Amino acid sequence: MAIPKPRLSRRHLPLRLRRLIGAWRVEGQFVGGTKVLDVRGTATFRWLVKDALVVLRTRMTVAPWSTAILGADDEDNEFIMLHSDVRGVVRRYEMSLTASRWTFWRRAPGFHQRSIARIALNGRSMQVKWEKSAGGRKWLRDFNLIYTKLRK
Numbered sequence: 001m002a003i004p005k006p007r008l009s010r011r012h013l014p015l016r017l018r019r020l021i022g023a024w025r026v027e028g029q030f031v032g033g034t035k036v037l038d039v040r041g042t043a044t045f046r047w048l049v050k051d052a053l054v055v056l057r058t059r060m061t062v063a064p065w066s067t068a069i070l071g072a073d074d075e076d077n078e079f080i081m082l083h084s085d086v087r088g089v090v091r092r093y094e095m096s097l098t099a100s101r102w103t104f105w106r107r108a109p110g111f112h113q114r115s116i117a118r119i120a121l122n123g124r125s126m127q128v129k130w131e132k133s134a135g136g137r138k139w140l141r142d143f144n145l146i147y148t149k150l151r152k
Contacts, residue, residue, distance in 0.1 A: 014078075016097045017054050017070065019123050020045040022152040028061045030146035032132065037062050043147060045070075056081075063143070070095065102126065112136040118149070126151045 002075045015123035023044045030037040041060025054070040066085035072078060079102050093104040093113075100121075105114035112135070117128040130143035 007101060017051075019097070019099070019119065020054060020056075020102070021047065021068075023150040024126075024147040026058070026060055026145055027152055028128075030143050032130075032140060032142035039063065039143065039145060040073075064089070107136055110134060113142075114139070117125055 026041045043058045056068040063087040068083040081095045082095040083091045083132040095104040102117040112133040126147040128145040131139040135137045
């Protein structure tokens with residue numbers, strides 16, 4: 001017998017997303033190429049629909065500028081993220097978000113990706129690692145990033 005997942009109530013869902021809302025400075029390194037490159041930029045999380053959908057915009061050196069929509073299906077208790085960038089890439093990621101961890105991932109033939117962010121207790125910074133894999137078994141580090149919240 002399957003154990004039912006707890007439902008995200010309309011009150012509970014925004015509490016998770018609210019941790020991300022605001023402007024963040026992004027610094028770190030791209031390590032997935034032939035040489036290590038410094039990364040600098042910004043990430044902004046804003047409500048598209050108050051307490052329901054969030055727009056994430058990133059503007060960074062090295063990585064393509066991007067826009068994503070974050071939200072959840074309150075029936076199946078699962079977050080998703082739809083991502084698009086200036087190259088014309090459009091991707092769907094599965095996503096989880098707790099008080100201490102923000103993770104999103106995708107499984108696609110030949111190119112799996114995941115991002116794992118450890119959120120500081122005070123919610124003012126995140127240590128993020130991006131990884132990639134050809135088959136979903138052996139993972140290679142792509143980016144090491146630190147997000148520091150500038151303001152809400």
